Amino acid sequence: MQARLDKLNKIKELNIDPFPHSCERTHNTGEVLTDFDSLKENEITINLTGRLVSLRLMGKAAFAHLQDEDSKLQIYIKRDIIGQETWQLFKLLDIGDIIGVSGKLFITRTEERTLEVSALSLLSKNLRPLPSTKEKDGQRWHEWSDKDEKYRNRSVDLIVNPDSREVFWKRSLIISEIRRFLDEQMGFIEVETPVLQPLYGGATARPFVTHHQALDRQLYLRIADELYLKRLITGGFNRVYEIAKDFRNEGLDRFHSPEFTMLECYAAYEDYKFCMKLLEDLLPQLAVSIHGSTSLKWAGHDINLSAPYKRVTMVELAREKTEIEIVNRDRDELAGELKQLGIAIEPEWGTGKLIDELFSEKIEPELIQPTFVIDYPVELSPLAKKHRKTDGLVERFELFIGGHEFANSFTELNDPIEQRLRLEEQARLRAAGDEEASPVDEAFLQSLEIGMPPTTGLGVGVDRLVMLLTGCDSIRDVILFPTLRDKHQDKPPQ
RNA sequence: GGGGGUGUAGCUCAGCCUGGUAGAGCACCGCCCUUUUAAGGCGAUGGUCGAAGGUUCGAAUCCUUCCACCCUCACCA
Numbered sequence: 345m346q347a348r349l350d351k352l353n354k355i356k357e358l359n360i361d362p363f364p365h366s367c368e369r370t371h372n373t374g375e376v377l378t379d380f381d382s383l384k385e386n387e388i389t390i391n392l393t394g395r396l397v398s399l400r401l402m403g404k405a406a407f408a409h410l411q412d413e414d415s416k417l418q419i420y421i422k423r424d425i426i427g428q429e430t431w432q433l434f435k436l437l438d439i440g441d442i443i444g445v446s447g448k449l450f451i452t453r454t455e456e457r458t459l460e461v462s463a464l465s466l467l468s469k470n471l472r473p474l475p476s477t478k479e480k481d482g483q484r485w486h487e488w489s490d491k492d493e494k495y496r497n498r499s500v501d502l503i504v505n506p507d508s509r510e511v512f513w514k515r516s517l518i519i520s521e522i523r524r525f526l527d528e529q530m531g532f533i534e535v536e537t538p539v540l541q542p543l544y545g546g547a548t549a550r551p552f553v554t555h556h557q558a559l560d561r562q563l564y565l566r567i568a569d570e571l572y573l574k575r576l577i578t579g580g581f582n583r584v585y586e587i588a589k590d591f592r593n594e595g596l597d598r599f600h601s602p603e604f605t606m607l608e609c610y611a612a613y614e615d616y617k618f619c620m621k622l623l624e625d626l627l628p629q630l631a632v633s634i635h636g637s638t639s640l641k642w643a644g645h646d647i648n649l650s651a652p653y654k655r656v657t658m659v660e661l662a663r664e665k666t667e668i669e670i671v672n673r674d675r676d677e678l679a680g681e682l683k684q685l686g687i688a689i690e691p692e693w694g695t696g697k698l699i700d701e702l703f704s705e706k707i708e709p710e711l712i713q714p715t716f717v718i719d720y721p722v723e724l725s726p727l728a729k730k731h732r733k734t735d736g737l738v739e740r741f742e743l744f745i746g747g748h749e750f751a752n753s754f755t756e757l758n759d760p761i762e763q764r765l766r767l768e769e770q771a772r773l774r775a776a777g778d779e780e781a782s783p784v785d786e787a788f789l790q791s792l793e794i795g796m797p798p799t800t801g802l803g804v805g806v807d808r809l810v811m812l813l814t815g816c817d818s819i820r821d822v823i824l825f826p827t828l829r830d831k832h833q834d835k836p837p838q
Numbered sequence: 839g840g841g842g843g844u845g846u847a848g849c850u851c852a853g854c855c856u857g858g859u860a861g862a863g864c865a866c867c868g869c870c871c872u873u874u875u876a877a878g879g880c881g882a883u884g885g886u887c888g889a890a891g892g893u894u895c896g897a898a899u900c901c902u903u904c905c906a907c908c909c910u911c912a913c914c915a
Contacts, residue, residue, distance in 0.1 A: 345848090347866065347867065348866095398875080398876095400874050400877050400878095401874095401877095402871055402872065402873090402874065402877075402878090403870070403871040403872060404871080404872045405871090405872035405873075405874085406872090406874085407873075407874045407875065407877080409875085418874090418875075420872095420873070420874085422872060422873090423872075424872075438866090439865085450873090452874075452875090453873050453874085454874075454875070456873090456874090456875070458873085458874095472848095473848060473849095474848090474849090474865090474868070475848070475849040475850085475865080476848075476849050476864050476865035476866090477849075477850090477864085477865095477876095478864070478865095478876040479875095479876075480875070480876050481871095481876095483876085484876090485850075485862080485863085485864075485865055485876055486848070486850045486851090486865085486876090487849090488849065488850080489849095489850080490850095490907085491847095491907070491908065492845095492906070492907045493907095495907090504849095508845080523841060531867045547913095547915075548915075549914080549915080550905075550914090551877095574898055592914085592915090594846095594914050595912090595913055595914055596914095597910095597913095597914085598909090599914095599915095600915085601912065644912075688912090700915085702852090704914095704915085707839070742915085748914060752915075774904090780914085790852090805915090818908095828906090828907085829905095829906065829907085
């Protein structure tokens with residue numbers, strides 16, 4: 345770094361501003377590579393900007409690679425072409441500097457498409473050396489691969505690791521494709537609901553708690569958008585969605601981040617079958633536009649996202665995979681059968697929790713191809729409407745892919761009286777020590793009392809969707825700045 | 839929280855089992871080189887071996903504790 349500061353001063357002594365305000369730019373590397381033949385034929389002068397990522401100095405000439413937002417291009421710098429003054433500047437450049445070059449295209453003896461530089465300017469000096477990497481024909485040496493460092497220093501990661509760049513490029517595409525699908529094909533509108541909430545709800549999770557000074561009041565970071573979005577349905581917006589961060593104060597692992605991105609959408613005058621159809625339209629479309637095909641590899645499985653997806657009720661699945669009946673069961677009997685399967689259970693768990701446990705232990709991991717698991721026990725779903733045919737169930741589904749949950753949806757409960765009873769039951773569990781049961785949200789209940797049309801809602805974990813479509817196996821690989829422990833200095837000895 | 843793994847030069851890693859005072863490649867610095875591409879050649883610099891204790895004549899190496907990351911289980915949609 346000291347060496348680079350010295351160079352910075354030498355550059356200033358040459359009367360060159362190492363951090364100028366603007367520059368000329370006519371193309372990016374992608375455009376040059378695409379139209380190379382005609383640009384070369386017509387001897388078009390190209391102005392490129394980018395970061396110097398490799399340098400091969402050979403006395404009075406040099407080859408280098410310039411990387412921009414698209415890809416990279418080799419440039420050729422020759423003293424006799426750029427002149428003594430610019431050559432002096434060039435020799436003070438380092439890998440990592442951002443420069444602008446202009447010149448015409450040619451092909452080297454080794455047949456690499458190259459820009460012959462006739463003018464060169466420094467746009468921003470690099471003072472902190474980048475990790476050195478080498479690459480040829482897609483093969484890489486000395487790759488900067490320390491995961492901890494990648495997560496903590498994403499700028500460097502994005503410069504140095506094309507794979508990371510591609511993941512986040514795709515993430516952005518996925519989100520804009522989802523928006524386009526909902527806006528243009530489905531007639532939804534995007535809305536924004538509070539992140540800071542006086543009460544939290546819409547999911548079972550422990551919230552983050554914060555405090556507002558001026559109001560002198562406790563607020564929570566939202567764990568879900570659900571209750572607010574339904575209030576908008578009551579208000580007359582028939583199709584709304586939100587793509588935003590939710591926050592859950594829980595453990596973190598490969599599939600869970602304390603802040604994560606959720607898509608929630610609600611459609612009036614539809615039921616949960618609408619949401620299944622929506623996913624069967626959206627996912628193949630996304631897979632093709634992001635990945636080029638509906639078949640992909642993820643978590644060691646070959647997965648095909650072509651619709652339609654298998655639909656199977658939770659009751660059938662439990663019967664088929666474990667021979668256990670889950671509807672209207674006596675709590676202790678059910679607990680006994682779970683124990684026989686070797687599932688560790690806690691004495692205070694109710695039937696809902698037991699079924700949930702059975703399901704995640706024995707059934708989820710086997711759902712590799714996209715599968716809608718439908719019709720859940722009412723105990724697990726305080727916000728879902730009871731099943732139109734079967735007692736004890738609600739109209740709900742979750743989508744499983746590769747053994748993991750990707751979406752959750754139900755026909756929304758819009759009977760305000762029943763909803764109040766169910767929320768009061770949750771509040772009772774909460775009072776009994778279940779930190780994840782939600783409190784009663786009076787504003788939400790009053791909105792149901794005004795009258796919410798029959799409605800269906802859907803939540804999709806966007807981070808997991810990105811993992812699936814980019815082949816990443818950790819949620820940290822698809823979040824630009826994942827939550828990490830502090831890397832503090834070790835405490836001094838006493 | 840339990841179990842396993844990792845941490846050595848700016849980067850990627852060897853050395854640890856079997857203790858003797860730190861190594862390679864790349865980067866960086868100097869010199870040579872006007873179509874190279876993991877450019878090449880010559881030379882130089884660079885490390886409190888994650889931290890702190892302990893054992894020992896002697897610790898990167900053995901032991902203990904702590905810190906961070908990864909995997910896994912538990913918790914958790």
